[in-house]
Each structure stands twice: as structure tokens, then as C-alpha cells.
Amino acid sequence: MSKLPHTATSIFTVMTQMANQHQAVNLSQGFPNFPVDxxxxxxxxxxxxxxxxxxxxxxxxxxxxxxxxxxxxxxxxxxxxxxxxxxxxxxxxxxxxxxxxxxxxxxxxxxxxxxxxxxxxxxxxxxxxxxxxxxxxxxxxxxxxxxxxxxxxxxxxxxxxxxxxxxxxxxxxxxxxxxxxxxxxxxxxxxxxxxxxxxxxxxxxxxxxxxxxxxxxxxxxxxxxxxxxxxxxxxxxxxxxxxxxxxxxxxxxxxxxxxxxxxxxxxxxxxLDLVDVTALRPFYQNKRDTFRKLMANTPFEWLPCEGSYFQVASYAGFSSESDVDFTKRLVTDYGVAAIPVSAFYADGKDLSHIRFCFAKDEQTLAKAAERLAQL
Missing domain, CATH: 3.40.640.10 (Type I PLP-dependent aspartate aminotransferase-like (Major domain))
Structure with missing residues (x-):
């Protein structure tokens, strides 16, 4: 008998495995891909x-x-x-x-x-x-x-x-x-x-x-x-x-x-004697702005992003798919991995929203934008 009967493989693991399988640009998991200081x-x-x-x-x-x-x-x-x-x-x-x-x-x-x-x-x-x-x-x-x-x-x-x-x-x-x-x-x-x-x-x-x-x-x-x-x-x-x-x-x-x-x-x-944590704010704001600029030719609607290194987008204007199906299709058909926001709701609420992580180098973000422009 399980103490956590409703716990299964997380969507983060699923999307990363799919990204690896299809050589997709992985904007799903929340970790940077640029060098450490x-x-x-x-x-x-x-x-x-x-x-x-x-x-x-x-x-x-x-x-x-x-x-x-x-x-x-x-x-x-x-x-x-x-x-x-x-x-x-x-x-x-x-x-x-x-x-x-x-x-x-x-x-x-x-x-x-x-x-x-x-x-x-x-x-x-x-x-x-x-x-x-x-x-x-x-x-x-x-x-x-x-x-x-x-x-x-x-x-x-x-x-x-x-x-x-x-x-x-x-x-x-x-x-x-x-x-x-x-x-x-x-x-x-x-x-x-x-x-x-x-x-x-x-x-x-x-x-x-x-x-x-x-x-x-x-x-x-x-x-x-x-x-x-x-x-x-x-x-x-x-x-x-x-x-x-x-x-x-x-x-x-x-x-x-x-x-x-x-x-x-x-x-x-x-x-901590050397680093200036206040420099993170302009660093990641530039990442966010660069990401949104690169994605200007995609059909997504971009929701407000005031902090963190995540950007939520709505695809409701051009697809009626569930967010899980839509993100899986992004990987298989367009080579970009994102996370369906329904995974963050206990009841699986689906608002046609997906989450991208923009804590990536510009080359990675540009490659993702180029692929998503084909939607």
C-alpha cells in the first residue's frame, strides 16, 4: 500500500525525456544552461x-x-x-x-x-x-x-x-x-x-x-x-x-x-563577499525581454511576467488542444519543450497556458523561437 498513491512520474521528467528523445530545445525544466560565474x-x-x-x-x-x-x-x-x-x-x-x-x-x-x-x-x-x-x-x-x-x-x-x-x-x-x-x-x-x-x-x-x-x-x-x-x-x-x-x-x-x-x-x-545579488535583476530582465522579442513572430499571447525566470503563454487563440497534448506536440512536431500549466493545479485545471523557462543562453532561445515561428 502506497503512502502517496496519486504520485506518478512528474510532468517535468516526462517533458525532459521527450526533449532528449526528439533532440528538442528544452525550455521546460527550470534550470539555467549558461556558465556559472x-x-x-x-x-x-x-x-x-x-x-x-x-x-x-x-x-x-x-x-x-x-x-x-x-x-x-x-x-x-x-x-x-x-x-x-x-x-x-x-x-x-x-x-x-x-x-x-x-x-x-x-x-x-x-x-x-x-x-x-x-x-x-x-x-x-x-x-x-x-x-x-x-x-x-x-x-x-x-x-x-x-x-x-x-x-x-x-x-x-x-x-x-x-x-x-x-x-x-x-x-x-x-x-x-x-x-x-x-x-x-x-x-x-x-x-x-x-x-x-x-x-x-x-x-x-x-x-x-x-x-x-x-x-x-x-x-x-x-x-x-x-x-x-x-x-x-x-x-x-x-x-x-x-x-x-x-x-x-x-x-x-x-x-x-x-x-x-x-x-x-x-x-x-x-x-558572498564578491557577488552583487542586485545584478540578477537586470541580467534576467534582459533575458525576459530578449526571449519575448525573439518570440514576436510566434502566435502566442504572452502573459505578464514580473519576476522569476518563467514566462507563461496562452495558445487559446489558435488551438483547442489540452495543454498536455499541445506541449507534447510542440516537442514531436516543432522540437521545443515547455510545461503545461495544468500540471501545477491539483484538479488539473486547463486554461490553455504553457510555461517556458528563459534562463537559457541567447542561442538556445533563438533556436526555440525559430522553430515556434512555424506554428
Missing amino acids: ARLLEIIARKTAENVHQYQPSSGYPPLLQKIARLIFDSYQRKVNPDTEILVTAGATQGIFTAIQALVYPGDEVVILDPCYDSYETPIVLSGAKAIHVSLLPDFTPDWEAIANAVHSKTRMIIINNPHNPSGRIWTETDFVALEDLTARFPNLIVLSDEVYEYITFEQPHVSIHHREKLHDRSLSVSSFGKSFHITGWKIGYLVGPESLIKEIKKVHQFLVFSVNSLAQAAISDY
Whole structure:
């Protein structure tokens, strides 16, 4: 008997396998294909000769914890205690899993906003809790009336994602005020804020949970060095939250991974002295603008993209196929892989939307555009 009877091979794996089989341009999975910063490569090469190959403290490499605290202050003017309010994790997904396992109990409910990252629900189910899916509005902004109706005394947590995957939308001041009002009405409600694309926003600045002092004692933020520094395979992320919550999460963390890759932590610690995270914003805005310009001759309707490195497109104007069938045909007939947005909905809602990842070099984006212009 399976603990996860409804879990099958993910659409991300399916589309990547199809892309490989058909030699398609892979704009499906969310990882960059351009080189890592040469400075980071030099640092890790140097670090291999140093004494950083044994276990680090379970909460993280102490110099890295200090650098993360400084990064949060520089980015958000929030002071956090590196010893008690930060936990380095084996990627953001492990951070999410561990936080839910530590804080959510059998019989609890957790509100998830669809469309959403597919790793949110599984740790909820494994905790014996129930995931309550609430759809975002058609423009992918929060439906606060529906969210408020879904929260009650049994609701332990709400998971938010900002900037949002897959839509690329970002939250506004109004959204955070509504969230603050909600948590004021339900004093046991915890906010888990997935902010792995926090440094990748465009015309409008990112509003973070770190900015919201009213939420600090009730919220956890999830961040990803993998996403920020184009090193997704390193699987290094971190959680930030009040000591009372981080303390409970550390209890679970020690029995999942105990401590995270020591060499990678040491390298990132040194790299934080050199890198300017604010440079990510214009870098990826140029990627987005280049992608949309290259795609100008395709028949897609492009939805707003305010952050992340994903672009959602509608094909409703020229095809009535399901989004799964349409994306599969893109691979087999046109040699480009994308992700159907219905995969991000618990009920498989199909709005004729697909998601492209534009974190690719210009040659890759140009090749995809050339092929899609034949639609």
C-alpha cells in the first residue's frame, strides 16, 4: 500500500525525456544552461584543498550563517540572529519539506494557492494533514475572499510563493496587508513564504516577508542559492524564521540530512563577499525581454511576467488542444519543450497556458523561437 498513491512520474521528467528523445530545445525544466560565474568556480577549486570536507554544524557553516544574516540585512534591512534564526538546507525543497514535517500535525489543514510548485503537497500528506487548494484569480493574483473562506481554526499554515512559479507574478503591498489581516484573525496560523526567485524581479521591486515586521514571529522564508547563483545542482538553500519555529525545524533537519554539503557551503560563503545579488535583476530582465522579442513572430499571447525566470503563454487563440497534448506536440512536431500549466493545479485545471523557462543562453532561445515561428 502506497503512502502517496496519486504520485506518478512528474510532468517535468516526462517533458525532459521527450526533449532528449526528439533532440528538442528544452525550455521546460527550470534550470539555467549558461556558465556559472568564473569567480565561484575559482573559489570552489581553491576550497577543495582546504579543511572543509567534514561535517559542519547541523544548522550550517558558521561563516555562511553570518553572511546570510548580512545578506538579509543588506537586502531587506531586517536583522536576524545567525545562530538561532537561520538554517542552511539541502536545497529549498528540503527546507519546505522539513518545515512542514516539523510544524504541521495530523488533522491540520494547510492552504496552498494553485497553480503551485508540486513539492508543497507531499510533505503535508506525509504529516497526516490535509492540503486545501485555493485557486489564484485568472490573472494569477491572490483571491483574498476565497483564501479567507478557506482559513479556519484547523488551518495551521498557508504557503505563499512570491515571485510566483509558474506565472511570474509578484505580490503587492495590498496582498501583504490582506495576509497580515488574516494572520491577525488566526493567531495559530504560520506563513511559509517560498521566495526562491527573490532577486529575479523586473519593473516592480520584490516585496518580501522580510519587509513585514508584523509577520516576523509567524513566518518562515525559503531561499535558494541554487536559483540565485545558477547552481541548481548544488542544492543549497536556507530557511529564516523566529527562533521558536527554527528550533523545531532543526530537530527534524538533523535526522534528514544532519548537515549540508560542507564544500559548497564554504564556497558560497566566500562568494558572498564578491557577488552583487542586485545584478540578477537586470541580467534576467534582459533575458525576459530578449526571449519575448525573439518570440514576436510566434502566435502566442504572452502573459505578464514580473519576476522569476518563467514566462507563461496562452495558445487559446489558435488551438483547442489540452495543454498536455499541445506541449507534447510542440516537442514531436516543432522540437521545443515547455510545461503545461495544468500540471501545477491539483484538479488539473486547463486554461490553455504553457510555461517556458528563459534562463537559457541567447542561442538556445533563438533556436526555440525559430522553430515556434512555424506554428
